[in-house]
Amino acid sequence: MWNFPLHPPADTPLATRVDHLFYTWLGLAGVVTIAVFFLIVYFSVKYRHGSKADRAMPTGAELRRESHRIEFAWIATPLVIFLGMGFWAADLYYVHASPVANATEVYAVGKQWMWKIEHIGGQREIDELHVPAGRPIKLIMTSQDVIHSFFMPAFRIKQDVLPGRYTILWFTAEHPGDYHLFCTQYCGTDHARMIGHVVVMAPADFQKWLTGGNAQQSMAEEGAGRFRQYGCSGCHGANASVHAPKLEGLFGRRVQLSDGTSVIADERYIHDSVMLPRSQVVAGYAPIMPSFQGQIAEEDLLDIIEYIKSLRDANPGLVK
Amino acid sequence: MSTLMLPVRGNYLDEGFSLWSWLSSVDHKRIAILYTISITMFFFVGGVAASLIRLNLVTPTGDFVSAETYNKLFTMHGVIMVWFFLIPSIPSTLGNFLVPLMIGARDMAFPRLNLASWYLYIGGGLFTVGALIAGGVDTGWTFYTPYSTMFSNTHVIAAAAGVFIVGFSSILTGINFIVTIHKMRAPGMTWFRLPLFIWSMYATAIIFVLATPVLAMTLFLLAIERFAGVGVFDPALGGDPLLFQHLFWFYSHPAVYVMILPAMGVASEIITCFARKNVFAYRSMAFAVLAIAVIGFLVWGHHMFVAGTSVYSSIVFSILSFLVAIPSAIKVFNWTATLYKGSIHFEAPMLYLLGFVGLFTVGGMTGLFLASLALDVHLHDTYFVIAHFHYIMVGGSVMAFLGAIHFWWPKITGRMYSDRWARFAAIVVFIGFNLTFFPQFVLGYLGMPRRYHEYPPEFQVLNVLSSAGASVLAVGYLLPLLYLLWSLKYGPRATANPWGATGLEWQTSSPPPVDNFASIPIVTAPPYQYEPPEGPHPNPSAGQKGEGSEGAVGARDGLS
Amino acid sequence: MITHPVPAIRTYVLVWVGLIVLLLLTLGSAFIPLGWGNAAINLAIAVAKSLLVIFFYMHLRSAHYVLRIAATAGFFWLAILLGLSLTDFVTRY
Numbered sequence: 001m002w003n004f005p006l007h008p009p010a011d012t013p014l015a016t017r018v019d020h021l022f023y024t025w026l027g028l029a030g031v032v033t034i035a036v037f038f039l040i041v042y043f044s045v046k047y048r049h050g051s052k053a054d055r056a057m058p059t060g061a062e063l064r065r066e067s068h069r070i071e072f073a074w075i076a077t078p079l080v081i082f083l084g085m086g087f088w089a090a091d092l093y094y095v096h097a098s099p100v101a102n103a104t105e106v107y108a109v110g111k112q113w114m115w116k117i118e119h120i121g122g123q124r125e126i127d128e129l130h131v132p133a134g135r136p137i138k139l140i141m142t143s144q145d146v147i148h149s150f151f152m153p154a155f156r157i158k159q160d161v162l163p164g165r166y167t168i169l170w171f172t173a174e175h176p177g178d179y180h181l182f183c184t185q186y187c188g189t190d191h192a193r194m195i196g197h198v199v200v201m202a203p204a205d206f207q208k209w210l211t212g213g214n215a216q217q218s219m220a221e222e223g224a225g226r227f228r229q230y231g232c233s234g235c236h237g238a239n240a241s242v243h244a245p246k247l248e249g250l251f252g253r254r255v256q257l258s259d260g261t262s263v264i265a266d267e268r269y270i271h272d273s274v275m276l277p278r279s280q281v282v283a284g285y286a287p288i289m290p291s292f293q294g295q296i297a298e299e300d301l302l303d304i305i306e307y308i309k310s311l312r313d314a315n316p317g318l319v320k
Numbered sequence: 321m322s323t324l325m326l327p328v329r330g331n332y333l334d335e336g337f338s339l340w341s342w343l344s345s346v347d348h349k350r351i352a353i354l355y356t357i358s359i360t361m362f363f364f365v366g367g368v369a370a371s372l373i374r375l376n377l378v379t380p381t382g383d384f385v386s387a388e389t390y391n392k393l394f395t396m397h398g399v400i401m402v403w404f405f406l407i408p409s410i411p412s413t414l415g416n417f418l419v420p421l422m423i424g425a426r427d428m429a430f431p432r433l434n435l436a437s438w439y440l441y442i443g444g445g446l447f448t449v450g451a452l453i454a455g456g457v458d459t460g461w462t463f464y465t466p467y468s469t470m471f472s473n474t475h476v477i478a479a480a481a482g483v484f485i486v487g488f489s490s491i492l493t494g495i496n497f498i499v500t501i502h503k504m505r506a507p508g509m510t511w512f513r514l515p516l517f518i519w520s521m522y523a524t525a526i527i528f529v530l531a532t533p534v535l536a537m538t539l540f541l542l543a544i545e546r547f548a549g550v551g552v553f554d555p556a557l558g559g560d561p562l563l564f565q566h567l568f569w570f571y572s573h574p575a576v577y578v579m580i581l582p583a584m585g586v587a588s589e590i591i592t593c594f595a596r597k598n599v600f601a602y603r604s605m606a607f608a609v610l611a612i613a614v615i616g617f618l619v620w621g622h623h624m625f626v627a628g629t630s631v632y633s634s635i636v637f638s639i640l641s642f643l644v645a646i647p648s649a650i651k652v653f654n655w656t657a658t659l660y661k662g663s664i665h666f667e668a669p670m671l672y673l674l675g676f677v678g679l680f681t682v683g684g685m686t687g688l689f690l691a692s693l694a695l696d697v698h699l700h701d702t703y704f705v706i707a708h709f710h711y712i713m714v715g716g717s718v719m720a721f722l723g724a725i726h727f728w729w730p731k732i733t734g735r736m737y738s739d740r741w742a743r744f745a746a747i748v749v750f751i752g753f754n755l756t757f758f759p760q761f762v763l764g765y766l767g768m769p770r771r772y773h774e775y776p777p778e779f780q781v782l783n784v785l786s787s788a789g790a791s792v793l794a795v796g797y798l799l800p801l802l803y804l805l806w807s808l809k810y811g812p813r814a815t816a817n818p819w820g821a822t823g824l825e826w827q828t829s830s831p832p833p834v835d836n837f838a839s840i841p842i843v844t845a846p847p848y849q850y851e852p853p854e855g856p857h858p859n860p861s862a863g864q865k866g867e868g869s870e871g872a873v874g875a876r877d878g879l880s
Numbered sequence: 881m882i883t884h885p886v887p888a889i890r891t892y893v894l895v896w897v898g899l900i901v902l903l904l905l906t907l908g909s910a911f912i913p914l915g916w917g918n919a920a921i922n923l924a925i926a927v928a929k930s931l932l933v934i935f936f937y938m939h940l941r942s943a944h945y946v947l948r949i950a951a952t953a954g955f956f957w958l959a960i961l962l963g964l965s966l967t968d969f970v971t972r973y
Contacts, residue, residue, distance in 0.1 A: 004781045009767045017640040018694050022765070023691065036656055036681045038676055048666070049596070055661045067601050074653045075646060082642040085692060090635050092694030097631045109640035112471070120802025132906050146467040147561060149626065149701060155768025156698040160627045162562075163466060167628050180776065185461050189387050192772040216766035276558055284875060293556055305363035502946070530957045566965045616958055621968065633968035 008076035099170035110148030114276040122215035127196030132206035149185035173200040222308025259319035346431035352417035366400035382774035389459035390773040398461025410582035421825035424506025429499040439487035448482025463551035494528025508843035520585025523613035535571035569620035577616040583720030594670035595662030598848040608647035641691035666743030672723030679715025704764025730814030737807035755789025793824035
């Protein structure tokens with residue numbers, strides 16, 4: 001029973017750096033707190049009522065000068081230390097917020113009360129995330145309903161997962177192992193059961209897991225099916241008679257909107273165009289697209305987005 | 321005005337004994353008592369919820385209550401403790417009682433508005449408690465959207481309405497304090513002769529007036545979205561859930577300072593009195609309070625570092641959060657320096673307040689961990705945050721509130737309590753508190769998320785420790801209830817100034833007369849007049865022999 | 881008591897007429913498509929209207945300076961709310 005951890009495992013380079021920051025803070029805070037406690041106790045004993053301690057104090061201008069000096073020190077010293085620590089922490093935060101370019105993308109959808117994970121190859125899992133060790137992973141996350149938060153304590157990272165938006169979390173796990181995955185944003189009745197595992201595997205084992213997985217087809221292939229199933233191809237397909245924007249080569253391009261502004265066509269733009277089509281109408285097109293709000297599950301939409309991404313360099317003929 | 325003599329009337333407690341004489345009284349002292357009784361009741365309701373939460377967390381599988389009940393319990397605990405205990409705690413009870421007394425006024429600027437505040441408080445309280453009893457709310461005290469607007473099927477609007485109403489009580493109290501402190505000071509009571517408690521009440525009142533309307537608007541928008549489906553926060557309706565968080569924390573972060581600033585004011589009064597030495601650096605203490613109130617408005621974004629806000633915004637808020645720590649640090653150092661070369665007495669109020677300084681230091685230092693961006697990414701929404709803000713709010717505000725009640729109890733009730741029991745209770749609270757909340761820091765760094773009804777088994781030992789501490793803490797809170805109530809009937813009568821303190825409130829009788837002062841005092845000196853002699857103090861409790869009321873009022877004139 | 885000259889009824893009526901004219905301007909501008917210009921015009925008109933209310937109906941034109949400071953503080957804090965919120969909204973990707 002007394003064999004319980006006091007320190008969580010750390011399995012990414014960032015986690016180790018966060019630990020350094022934490023223990024530095026702990027040292028600083030410890031020194032300050034112990035100093036305050038010590039002084040309180042020391043003064044309480046030495047200057048307790050009735051003790052014979054010397055209580056002679058400077059007075060008048062001398063006292064004022066003295067106390068100004070002391071107070072300046074009390075303002076300047078903590079300020080310098082705090083800001084220094086703050087910049088250190090901000091620097092690490094910037095690392096945390098900037099995924100490396102070559103990261104493998106994995107999609108995650110939060111849903112009361114489970115995590116649905118989908119790999120580019122089409123492998124799906126629930127409340128488990130399998131990743132290879134030593135390779136940077138970038139999670140692209142959204143929520144089907146309320147706000148959730150994807151927290152992996154062993155990697156010292158979390159990120160809220162919002163409906164209607166894609167948020168990013170990236171990490172490079174170092175060693176094979178099984179780590180906690182928690183939802184940390186309160187999301188309703190079974191919030192405490194929205195937990196799972198992050199399974200870090202040796203690259204070879206991970207390859208084996210990928211091929212032995214449940215994937216019938218890749219996300220993009222799955223998305224092509226959904227594209228037809230939800231009737232998107234009726235207007236956006238190659239042979240459609242409706243005047244609708246073409247999607248080939250769309251992803252990552254700048255799109256002119258009818259209100260004079262322009263946006264980069266990223267995941268969020270495509271998501272909003274499907275769910276809230278009237279908020280961003282492409283210049284030169286009539287606002288005739290119906291909203292798919294409430295009709296299309298977030299994970300299906302992710303497949304469609306992956307399909308549209310795969311059309312990046314494709315020629316129009318490929319759209320069936 | 322200063323020469324106006326009123327016919328001598330009895331003390332305010334003897335002014336009427338019927339229930340109606342209390343419910344219709346516009347005397348600030350009686351309204352303070354009404355508040356004291358009502359917030360104490362809310363404190364114990366919130367405390368029962370806390371006890372059930374801790375009981376449930378003894379086992380990792382959460383066997384004691386169901387998940388639904390658990391979620392309603394922590395929501396009830398948060399809503400009641402924040403809005404119906406902590407925010408009104410010191411301002412509405414001791415603030416109401418002491419502001420006019422300390423500045424040498426006969427009442428607040430708007431006595432009837434003061435009573436109206438209490439009725440709003442009770443109205444909002446009954447509304448919220450009604451909602452909680454009718455079936456409860458499970459959104460957490462933060463009411464985050466879109467859960468609260470679209471997904472929760474509990475009594476969200478009713479609970480929000482209760483909070484909305486009690487907000488107006490805060491606003492009215494704030495306006496009353498500001499006007500009273502501006503316009504009602506006794507002759508000679510210049511700004512830098514105000515006791516630091518008054519400065520802290522002034523800063524608190526500013527926050528009340530400027531922040532609370534934003535809460536009201538936010539809850540109103542929430543109700544409109546939930547009720548009428550108008551898209552403000554829900555992305556499915558074209559809204560932005562982070563907008564809710566911005567608006568909510570724009571109020572709720574300054575609200576944290578509403579809880580701690582009055583505690584700081586109390587600390588300055590009590591520590592300086594029991595150290596028999598003038599508070600160190602009075603002016604910087606006063607400016608620090610104002611700085612905290614103002615800078616406290618600029619840091620709300622540190623609740624949202626992982627919420628999906630932009631990196632640049634997070635960096636701005638992180639730096640501002642470090643800045644707000646500076647005035648708090650100044651205060652802690654100055655309290656400690658006040659002890660230096662004092663002549664320190666250790667009656668119960670002092671024990672509470674020394675505990676306050678220690679626990680507030682721990683709470684403040686761990687706040688710096690959370691202001692550090694990369695660390696907050698790990699610690700946010702874990703038990704580390706829970707431990708941190710309980711150190712501030714319970715270790716800080718509640719300790720100071722209890723210390724203040726003990727310090728001014730003789731003045732309020734005219735009775736002395738058993739100092740021996742009170743010192744015992746202070747120590748029990750201190751130990752119980754640390755046992756309860758220190759393990760939660762460790763739990764947080766290990767990664768245990770907050771608002772979890774069940775948890776992985778490796779966290780059990782620390783949770784059991786925490787729950788065990790909570791039972792000690794509960795005893796510590798029940799003790800004062802008992803011996804203070806006992807003192808009302810059996811306690812020896814208090815003199816006007818049992819602690820030998822130098823504030824104006826100690827120069828009138830205990831309990832004070834209806835009109836506070838026989839004649840309005842004329843102030844000629846700064847608030848603190850403690851001059852410890854070199855060597856041993858000649859008379860431990862000089863004040864206890866001092867006669868009360870009229871004779872003492874004028875005594876201050878000769879003190880400069 | 882703070883006393884200040886109470887404006888004549890005529891002033892109130894004129895201010896009211898001004899408010900109505902501004903309201904009609906808002907309405908009219910909605911029929912002229914100017915892109916983001918519409919929002920700018922509407923905001924400008926809203927500011928003008930609130931200034932009229934503040935200075936005349938709320939008597940701040942003739943109020944004691946402490947009251948004016950108090951009123952200004954409200955706007956200052958509103959600016960804080962909007963300004964610091966915008967550090968997030970305008971720099972999100």
